[in-house]
Amino acid sequence: MVNIATYFQFVNFFARVFPMDSKEIRQRFLEFFKARGHTIMSSSSLVPENDPSVLFTTAGMQQFKPYYTGEKNAQEDFSSSSATSVQKCVRTSDIEEVGDDTHLTFFEMLGNFSFGGYFKEEAIKYAYEFITQGVKLPISYVTVFEGKGSVPKDGESKKIWESLGVTDIREQGMEDVFWGPTGDSGPCGPTTEIYCRNKGGEDVEIWNIVFNEYFCDSNRENLLADKATLTALETKGIDTGMGLERLLTTVQGKTSIFETDLFSPIITKIEEFSNSGDTKAKRVVADHIRTAVFMIADGVTPSNTDSGYILRRLLRRSVRYADTLNFKPNSLFRLVETVIDKYGDVYENLKINKEKIKQEVEREENKFRETLKRGLQEFEKGADPFLLFTSYGFPLELIKELAVEKGLKIDEEKFAIEMEKHQETSRAGAGKKFKGGLADAGDEKVVQYHTATHLLHQALHDVLGDNVAQKGSNITSERLRFDFAHSQKLTDQEKQKIEEIVNQKIEEKLPVQTIVLPKVEAEKVGARMFFGDKYGDQVSVYFIGESLERAYSKEFCGGPHVGNTQDLKGVFKIVKEEAVASGVRRIKAVLE
Ligand code: SER
Numbered sequence: 001m002v003n004i005a006t007y008f009q010f011v012n013f014f015a016r017v018f019p020m021d022s023k024e025i026r027q028r029f030l031e032f033f034k035a036r037g038h039t040i041m042s043s044s045s046l047v048p049e050n051d052p053s054v055l056f057t058t059a060g061m062q063q064f065k066p067y068y069t070g071e072k073n074a075q076e077d078f079s080s081s082s083a084t085s086v087q088k089c090v091r092t093s094d095i096e097e098v099g100d101d102t103h104l105t106f107f108e109m110l111g112n113f114s115f116g117g118y119f120k121e122e123a124i125k126y127a128y129e130f131i132t133q134g135v136k137l138p139i140s141y142v143t144v145f146e147g148k149g150s151v152p153k154d155g156e157s158k159k160i161w162e163s164l165g166v167t168d169i170r171e172q173g174m175e176d177v178f179w180g181p182t183g184d185s186g187p188c189g190p191t192t193e194i195y196c197r198n199k200g201g202e203d204v205e206i207w208n209i210v211f212n213e214y215f216c217d218s219n220r221e222n223l224l225a226d227k228a229t230l231t232a233l234e235t236k237g238i239d240t241g242m243g244l245e246r247l248l249t250t251v252q253g254k255t256s257i258f259e260t261d262l263f264s265p266i267i268t269k270i271e272e273f274s275n276s277g278d279t280k281a282k283r284v285v286a287d288h289i290r291t292a293v294f295m296i297a298d299g300v301t302p303s304n305t306d307s308g309y310i311l312r313r314l315l316r317r318s319v320r321y322a323d324t325l326n327f328k329p330n331s332l333f334r335l336v337e338t339v340i341d342k343y344g345d346v347y348e349n350l351k352i353n354k355e356k357i358k359q360e361v362e363r364e365e366n367k368f369r370e371t372l373k374r375g376l377q378e379f380e381k382g383a384d385p386f387l388l389f390t391s392y393g394f395p396l397e398l399i400k401e402l403a404v405e406k407g408l409k410i411d412e413e414k415f416a417i418e419m420e421k422h423q424e425t426s427r428a429g430a431g432k433k434f435k436g437g438l439a440d441a442g443d444e445k446v447v448q449y450h451t452a453t454h455l456l457h458q459a460l461h462d463v464l465g466d467n468v469a470q471k472g473s474n475i476t477s478e479r480l481r482f483d484f485a486h487s488q489k490l491t492d493q494e495k496q497k498i499e500e501i502v503n504q505k506i507e508e509k510l511p512v513q514t515i516v517l518p519k520v521e522a523e524k525v526g527a528r529m530f531f532g533d534k535y536g537d538q539v540s541v542y543f544i545g546e547s548l549e550r551a552y553s554k555e556f557c558g559g560p561h562v563g564n565t566q567d568l569k570g571v572f573k574i575v576k577e578e579a580v581a582s583g584v585r586r587i588k589a590v591l592e
Contacts, residue, residue, distance in 0.1 A: 021261045033084035041085045046298040054183045060087035060111030061239040067115040068187040074115040081117030099280035101256035106291035108244040116235035123238045124160045140203040141168035145190035179210040189213040212237035269338040274325035281321040288318040293339045296357045302364045315364045333362040445477040451561045458553040459501040486585045502572040509566040527554040
């Protein structure tokens with residue numbers, strides 16, 4: 001028998017010589033919370049199934065939203081009032097920053113969650129124990145909420161930290177230490193954050209502990225502008241989030257996220273392909289490919305809409321950066337395997353989808369190169385650079401870069417004006433849902449489903465009455481998904497009637513046309529809009545029928561759509577109808 005003290009000495013020695021790697025940290029975290037009564041839950045998909053208001057999962061708490069709002073009961077579902085997970089997340093709002101030491105578009109979030117169970121005291125104590133003992137990091141300082149409006153200052157957290165011997169406690173405002181909501185509404189509340197010192201001597205935020213106490217009826221922007229209403233949640237909850245990559249960087253004593261064991265094999269592989277020393281470009285490729293691999297494994301494919309557009313943008317940026325690194329053309333997909341080697345044991349679906357992921361990456365690179373070639377010819381012939389965006393699907397930032405690279409002049413002012421105009425049209429359309437005007441023949445099916453969605457929207461009004469406001473929409477090349485307000489399950493007769501109407505409109509071979517109108521005019525003609533989106537003063541309206549007056553469907557929308565309903569290939573069929581939230585139903589339908 002080994003003496004226990006000797007055993008611990010050995011463990012400590014080992015930890016010093018071989019710092020913890022990503023696998024061990026994930027494991028330790030989950031085990032730590034399991035030992036404290038939490039149920040270990042798997043990461044949910046990067047594409048949220050039940051939250052039409054966001055394109056990607058951005059936080060660990062998202063899959064648990066219904067437990068905070070009381071729509072679901074954790075005890076009933078997993079016999080515990082607390083859970084822990086390592087959640088795959090995507091956030092692309094800081095995409096331009098990727099390449100420095102800290103920014104990523106994909107990350108894993110370690111989290112522990114309580115739904116009406118423990119609250120501030122335990123949450124803070126657990127975090128303190130895990131940081132100082134579990135991964136042996138000294139805490140530099142913590143933050144607490146200073147109070148605003150109806151939300152009081154968080155004196156309780158301050159006291160708890162003091163009782164643990166933490167002396168540097170800083171008060172901050174709503175921008176920094178009040179979390180949420182994600183999307184258009186949801187749970188939110190004050191937070192306390194833990195900061196630790198990294199190798200560069202900087203204090204970085206390691207852990208965010210949210211006290212979910214409120215339900216916000218609007219998005220975060222409105223909350224910060226005092227334009228939202230907070231109501232107390234019946235069940236208070238805890239939602240914590242700690243970025244694995246950032247924690248690892250600190251624990252492993254590295255300066256950059258890209259030096260941790262999660263990235264080093266990818267960077268090494270990139271260096272095999274490249275003879276360039278450009279660190280930023282290598283990091284961008286490593287980051288974007290990793291994100292793309294995870295997205296494709298979760299069912300996203302490159303397209304011009306929604307999550308598919310974000311994926312396309314990541315892959316196209318990777319191609320551009322790979323070019324600056326002198327990669328052989330069409331070799332990006334070779335990095336897929338390296339990413340999967342690192343992550344496959346933790347995320348099985350990467351291994352299962354390996355071939356598909358490689359194919360998608362390769363296909364998108366080829367497609368982009370084709371477009372690039374055609375677009376560049378136009379560009380060099382003096383075409384309006386903006387055409388590259390509207391007709392060739394070039395990411396806007398690439399157009400500027402290309403112009404610089406090729407020594408071509410772009411009229412900055414005109415570009416800015418066109419951009420603004422385009423944004424208006426995009427906003428006029430379903431904003432974040434459909435980027436207006438991007439042509440892409442490869443996405444025929446998505447475009448067909450988009451038009452079918454308009455027909456379905458009108459058919460729902462015809463069959464169920466005018467209270468069926470749109471709550472969300474999501475389209476892939478395999479199906480359409482549409483969320484709308486309605487309080488009951490649809491009957492078989494209702495579903496059948498809806499299908500019949502849509503199929504009849506397809507048979508009628510109606511033209512699909514567009515017109516730009518002042519917003520007030522568009523409202524006057526009764527065009528349907530999606531209240532989740534913001535619209536500019538000029539809006540584009542798609543109508544299905546011979547004339548605007550006699551059209552079957554009219555909607556504020558940025559397109560793209562098929563030219564005629566006869567282009568919808570197949571028979572429209574509802575494959576699923578279910579509730580997603582109270583008073584919100586979801587239809588999934590296909591054209592078969
Ligand atoms: N939801 C919080 C965050 O994303 C804590 O998990 O930071």
